[in-house]
Amino acid sequence: MDVEILSRVQFAFTVAFHYLYPPLSIGLGVALVIMEGMWLKTGNPLYHNMARFWTRIFALTFAIGVATGIVMEFEFGTNWATYSRFVGDIFGSALAAEGIFAFFLESGFLAVLLFGWNKVGPKLHFFATCMVCLGAHFSAVWIVVANSWMQTPAGYHLESLSGGETVILPAAHVITEGDLGTVRAVVDNFWVMVLNPSSIDRLTHVVLGAWMAGAFLVVSISAYYLLRNRHVDFARASLKVGVAFAGVATMMQMVSADTTAKGVVKNQPIKLAAMEGVFETVPFTPMTLFGWVNTKEENVIGPKIPGLLSVLAFGDPETPVQGLNELPSDEFLLTRHPDTPTANLAELRKTYHPPIQPVFQFYHVMITVGVALFGIVIVAGLKWLRGTLFRTDTVLRKAFLWVLVFSVLGPQIANQAGWFAAEMGRQPWIVYNLLKTSDALSKVVAAGHVLTSLILFLLVYLLLFAAFVFLMTRKIQHGPDSAEESEEMPESWKRRIRLKSAKA
Amino acid sequence: MNMDLNFIWFVLVGVLFTGYAMLDGFDLGVGTLHLFARTDEHRRLFLNSIGPVWDGNEVWLVTGGGALFAAFPEVYATVFSGFYIPFMLLLVALIFRAVAIEFRSKEPWGWWRMMWDVAFSIGSVLAAFLIGVAMGNVVAGVPIRPDREFGGTFLAMLNPYALLLGVTTVALFAMHGGIYLAMKTDGELQQIVRGWIPKLIGIFITCYMCFNMMTLIYCPHILDTVRARPWIMPVVALGVLIVMNIPREIHKGREFNAFASSCAGMGLMMAAFGLTYFPNMLYSLPNPENSLTIYNAASTQKTLGIMLIIAVLGVPLVLAYTACIYYIFRGKTRLTAQSY
Numbered sequence: 004m005d006v007e008i009l010s011r012v013q014f015a016f017t018v019a020f021h022y023l024y025p026p027l028s029i030g031l032g033v034a035l036v037i038m039e040g041m042w043l044k045t046g047n048p049l050y051h052n053m054a055r056f057w058t059r060i061f062a063l064t065f066a067i068g069v070a071t072g073i074v075m076e077f078e079f080g081t082n083w084a085t086y087s088r089f090v091g092d093i094f095g096s097a098l099a100a101e102g103i104f105a106f107f108l109e110s111g112f113l114a115v116l117l118f119g120w121n122k123v124g125p126k127l128h129f130f131a132t133c134m135v136c137l138g139a140h141f142s143a144v145w146i147v148v149a150n151s152w153m154q155t156p157a158g159y160h161l162e163s164l165s166g167g168e169t170v171i172l173p174a175a176h177v178i179t180e181g182d183l184g185t186v187r188a189v190v191d192n193f194w195v196m197v198l199n200p201s202s203i204d205r206l207t208h209v210v211l212g213a214w215m216a217g218a219f220l221v222v223s224i225s226a227y228y229l230l231r232n233r234h235v236d237f238a239r240a241s242l243k244v245g246v247a248f249a250g251v252a253t254m255m256q257m258v259s260a261d262t263t264a265k266g267v268v269k270n271q272p273i274k275l276a277a278m279e280g281v282f283e284t285v286p287f288t289p290m291t292l293f294g295w296v297n298t299k300e301e302n303v304i305g306p307k308i309p310g311l312l313s314v315l316a317f318g319d320p321e322t323p324v325q326g327l328n329e330l331p332s333d334e335f336l337l338t339r340h341p342d343t344p345t346a347n348l349a350e351l352r353k354t355y356h357p358p359i360q361p362v363f364q365f366y367h368v369m370i371t372v373g374v375a376l377f378g379i380v381i382v383a384g385l386k387w388l389r390g391t392l393f394r395t396d397t398v399l400r401k402a403f404l405w406v407l408v409f410s411v412l413g414p415q416i417a418n419q420a421g422w423f424a425a426e427m428g429r430q431p432w433i434v435y436n437l438l439k440t441s442d443a444l445s446k447v448v449a450a451g452h453v454l455t456s457l458i459l460f461l462l463v464y465l466l467l468f469a470a471f472v473f474l475m476t477r478k479i480q481h482g483p484d485s486a487e488e489s490e491e492m493p494e495s496w497k498r499r500i501r502l503k504s505a506k507a
Numbered sequence: 508m509n510m511d512l513n514f515i516w517f518v519l520v521g522v523l524f525t526g527y528a529m530l531d532g533f534d535l536g537v538g539t540l541h542l543f544a545r546t547d548e549h550r551r552l553f554l555n556s557i558g559p560v561w562d563g564n565e566v567w568l569v570t571g572g573g574a575l576f577a578a579f580p581e582v583y584a585t586v587f588s589g590f591y592i593p594f595m596l597l598l599v600a601l602i603f604r605a606v607a608i609e610f611r612s613k614e615p616w617g618w619w620r621m622m623w624d625v626a627f628s629i630g631s632v633l634a635a636f637l638i639g640v641a642m643g644n645v646v647a648g649v650p651i652r653p654d655r656e657f658g659g660t661f662l663a664m665l666n667p668y669a670l671l672l673g674v675t676t677v678a679l680f681a682m683h684g685g686i687y688l689a690m691k692t693d694g695e696l697q698q699i700v701r702g703w704i705p706k707l708i709g710i711f712i713t714c715y716m717c718f719n720m721m722t723l724i725y726c727p728h729i730l731d732t733v734r735a736r737p738w739i740m741p742v743v744a745l746g747v748l749i750v751m752n753i754p755r756e757i758h759k760g761r762e763f764n765a766f767a768s769s770c771a772g773m774g775l776m777m778a779a780f781g782l783t784y785f786p787n788m789l790y791s792l793p794n795p796e797n798s799l800t801i802y803n804a805a806s807t808q809k810t811l812g813i814m815l816i817i818a819v820l821g822v823p824l825v826l827a828y829t830a831c832i833y834y835i836f837r838g839k840t841r842l843t844a845q846s847y
Contacts, residue, residue: 103822
């Protein structure tokens with residue numbers, strides 16, 4: 004196997020593993036703010052126990068998130084050195100901002116959140132919880148901005164450093180092999196770079212996906228306690244918070260999904276065509292609900308709704324969605340490969356397509372799971388209104404709670420599938436239309452090195468995951484403390500909380 | 508030496524890595540000493556002395572790496588791809604360590620705790636050692652090709668000089684961690700830790716002296732620079748004096764002062780190194796003309812300027828709440844329900 008494949012696999016594996024945890028931290032962060040806020044407002048010890056219990060779960064996800072996150076930062080340099088040289092001027096500033104504004108905030112106040120129950124007052128503790136939550140969101144901001152710049156570069160120009168002199172290159176400059184390591188992208192306008200065409204859409208989409216991950220975790224564990232008839236009061240209260248939070252996040256996500264997809268139509272039509280499996284450019288472009296891409300015959304087998312894709316993309320069934328057979332354009336191909344005979348263009352075009360089958364499937368998995376989660380929160384909401392959500396007296400009601408228990412996997416699957424669709428859909432580019440992934444590798448790293456580190460990561464992460472699942476199960480089995488105990492709240496807190504509840 | 512943006516970022520990156528050494532240094536040191544604690548309670552006290560702060564400390568590494576990437580992408584790319592194997596091992600060590608802290612006390616079983624104790628300790632020692640080895644190579648110089656790529660091999664990185672700095676770093680962090688523990692413990696455990704400190708100081712000072720001697724022999728370019736910049740000598744001398752102050756403070760039972768001296772000693776060593784190494788970021792040997800400097804390996808003035816604004820806004824905040832957090836968790840470590 005060559006360095007390119009191994010480095011791609013290693014990065015995909017380590018980032019996918021890492022991404023199991025940050026969404027939980029972001030989503031649970033919001034849930035913690037809600038729970039502790041409700042406790043401070045009502046003085047009800049049930050909420051205190053909720054905040055305590057979910058903080059313990061949060062701590063676990065956070066620790067693994069940090070440990071696996073350092074790997075990501077190192078890998079840009081270790082495996083993708085040419086990429087790092089190319090984007091350092093742009094990507095680096097986002098990464099530095101992430102460190103200074105997000106990570107310090109998050110990890111600093113986390114100490115107070117986890118260990119400060121007996122050291123600071125309730126208000127300061129709540130403030131720390133809010134700061135941890137804010138820090139988690141900031142960390143999403145900067146990394147998504149950097150990634151969005153790779154999807155839709157803006158606010159930059161290219162310059163060449165060869166021979167010790169800096170030459171500003173024209174906007175239309177095409178990077179050739181000789182440019183690698185000497186040509187780099189540099190910032191023209193920081194805010195145009197940060198607010199590049201896909202930043203806001205993708206950031207919203209990612210954060211909502213994270214909220215869903217956190218919310219459905221709360222839903223899942225609470226439903227489990229109800230089914231097991233344990234910690235029932237706690238489980239009801241938690242389930243209410245979880246379902247409400249999941250409902251809001253999922254509804255918003257539906258809107259965000261639509262906006263994000265429209266952005267892809269505009270900014271990365273090739274990616275959209277691959278995600279939807281569109282080959283021919285025809286009016287009334289159909290949308291395939293699920294199916295299998297036949298890359299040889301260039302069609303998709305599966306149920307289609309005529310015109311739906313055109314409607315979703317442009318709000319008009321007649322406007323055709325561009326297909327892979329004319330993307331990228333002949334003009335684009337001829338600037339990169341002048342003197343190509345017209346007959347060869349079709350073959351050449353395919354080298355600029357992402358792997359269509361996986362992009363199509365990942366995208367459809369994300370959509371399907373997203374819609375399923377939407378259905379689940381609607382049903383849960385209705386059952387809540389009718390008062391049957393918390394009951395376990397019939398098989399059907401139990402069955403629905405079991406659905407909720409397993410719903411925790413939904414956002415995780417959708418988040419992973421969504422990222423795979425987004426990142427594979429960008430191929431063959433690492434920076435869209437500028438730098439190819441295959442040109443972005445470290446020049447001095449040999450396949451053997453990457454294979455070694457890949458095996459090392461596989462083993463370590465397997466162990467890590469086993470330990471995580473084990474400890475998570477233990478924490479869930481242990482459960483929250485009972486309301487009467489209201490564990491170890493210092494006297495001063497109790498007094499203040501009691502005053503508060505007496506007033507209310 | 509004019510005060511341009513490149514220079515400011517040279518200093519800032521240095522400050523971040525020095526901050527990392529001072530902060531994560533003591534918790535790596537606690538890890539190094541961990542297995543020497545005999546009872547379960549003592550080990551838990553060790554872990555909990557760093558419990559609230561260790562991941563904040565690790566953020567200094569993340570931010571230092573991020574700042575290096577942002578300000579000097581060529582250095583980041585060359586070093587990280589060139590030092591591939593040691594850095595991967597460093598990552599694995601740091602992961603093991605983090606996981607061990609988190610998981611160790613979650614189960615009462617002896618084998619479970621022993622397994623994570625060993626993982627925590629080996630992870631800490633290995634991390635400190637690898638940081639030292641990487642640093643040793645940076646100081647001594649590494650082969651850099653004209654295309655700015657690393658031209659050396661992994662085996663060549665394991666040269667005696669770098670290995671010695673690796674051992675010295677382990678000793679330094681162990682001493683630093685020992686002093687920290689003496690500050691954070693009391694009673695019987697504090698007596699035990701106090702008993703270790705003279706030995707730890709002795710080991711470190713021996714390593715430190717050997718390392719300085721080796722530098723004279725092994726790094727003629729460092730020697731030449733010091734001759735050309737004689738004003739570096741007072742900084743070095745001050746560093747040595749501060750290090751010598753540590754046993755004095757310990758002798759008088761003033762652990763906090765000893766810890767402050769240890770921090771200041773690290774700061775001065777890094778300062779002396781920075782002053783000598785400037786304007787290089789990665790010295791090339793045998794072809795010094797290929798060296799990466801703060802000018803030929805930097806981002807644009809625009810990016811350095813933007814990041815300076817970010818740093819000016821962010822760093823005071825970071826320092827303020829880091830100080831607050833250390834203040835909140837001041838005093839002796841106690842085991843509570845939330846402890847590791």
